[in-house]
Amino acid sequence: MTGRRRTPGLPGPRTERGRLVLVVLLVAAVTVFTATVPLLRGFFDLRVYYGTVHTWVHHGGRIYDYRVPGTAYGFTYPPFAAVAMLPLALLGRTAAITASLLVNLAALVVVLRVLAGPHGRGHGWYRWALCLCLLALFEPLRDTVSFGQVNLVLLALVLGDSWLLASGRGRWAGAGTGLAAAVKLTPALFIGLLLLAGRRRAAGTATAVAVAATALACWADPAASRFYWTEALWDTRRVGRLDYVSNQSLQGVLARLGETGRPLWAAVVLLTLCVWAWRGRRAVAAGDWPAAFALTGAAACLVSPVTWVHHLVWLLPSFAVLVRAGRPRTAAVLYAVLCTSVVWLWFDDASGLDGFLGGNLYTWISLGLLLGLPVGQSRPRLTLARSTSATAPAPSPDSPATTAVPDQSESSSGATAAATGAADAEGRGVAGRSPSSEPTGSTRPAAAKPQSSRERASSYTVNPPPA
Secondary structure, eight states, X not given: OOSOOOOTTOOSOSSHHHHHHHHHHHHHHHXXXXXXXXXXXXXXXXXXXXXXXXXXXXXXXXXXXXXXXXXXXXXXXXXXXXXXTGGGGGSXXXXXXXXXXXXXXXXXXXXXXXXXXXXXXXXXXXXXXXHHHHHHTOHHHHHHHHHTOSHHHHHHHHHHHHHHHHTTOTTSTTHHHHHHHHXXXXXXXXXXXXXXXXXXXXXXXXXXXXXXXXXXXXXXXXXXHHHHHHTGGGOGGGGOOTTSTTOOSHHHHHHHTTOOOHHHHHHHHHHHHHHHHHHHHHHHHTXXXXXXXXXXXXXXXXXXXXXXXXXXXXXXXXXHHHHHTTOHHHHHHHXXXXXXXXXXXXXXXXXXXHHHHXXXXXXHHHHHHHHHOOOSOHHHHHSTTTOSOSSOOSOOTTOTTTOOOOTTOSSSOOSOTTOOOOOOOOOXXXXXXXXXXXXXXXXXXXXXXXXXXXXXXXXXXXXXOOO
């Protein structure tokens, strides 16, 4: 090594040694920031999963009756999620935390690989190191890791389907989406995307897998399934207050305005879905599967009744699309906002114009991406060397590796999915403070689910209830 090799197009030092020093400094800065500024979440959601499974398996308790000691929060996912988490019953508390970190890391690798596209391996260590440092600051990602959440796993499952379609391995495409929808309902919107794209076989596979997984859970615990689908699903109070500032969905905006009526929310959701269908069809028609996927992620965050900040990892594909479409500055600004935890400035009071604009800022970003995300620009940028047309969606025999094929063909590789090549990296939040006692609950008696960046909403410990 001469120490003078360069990676074109990237800022910073020009030598390998200088870049190594810069990366070490960035890693140190990110570590200090993550460990001190945004208080860690104490693996609170993992404690819910762990306690629920151990109570169900080892003590004969019911899935939806468990509550984390000192809180009113328990299991809120469909019953199949509890079935999928049964391996936790074999683990101790420390092993469960370790397993959560490893699973999230593996899911992050899948997400990075798919979003980077076929050229990801040629980026070099320096580019990937910068990406990791940037994504460690991304609030939804670091909260996902620190809560012990499953968002990255679900994102990886759905992105895996897009890779299967793009690479011509569409036989099992849809299975990942079906599993994700059986664990959480929000990813079910991606089945709608498959229908919009004319991928009827993939949509059928996703539906069949989701139904089969749900049936398996019903067989494993009929009472829990009956309770969830008839009662728990419709009771949003089980997951926390709708007006809590961490709820960055359209329902959260309306709740903070004092509008809690379901008819108004349903009308807003219907309008949002119409916009998504219109823009999604345009993306599909242009052969731009990355944009179609990104639009669906943004729409899912908007229409879900509850979208906690950590759920916004579904916006990551949007930033990849912006970069690929030649809008890195827009991506950088929006991304930077999502690293700031700015919405927590309105933790106590989101009233007034400032509260409406600032307290819902992440919702406005999701809405802006749904309305303004570039469509039909990711793929043509890859074919400019072959064609002078930057917008023609028709296949080109001169560049078969980067052109789309008709949406109706199930045997084809599909629209060029998952070529969105942006930077994703592991949210840290994994070296949290080590508490020494059992959960004591929040120091704020009436506090909502601990989604806040403030200490009073992060006072839960990492220790789940003993088995």
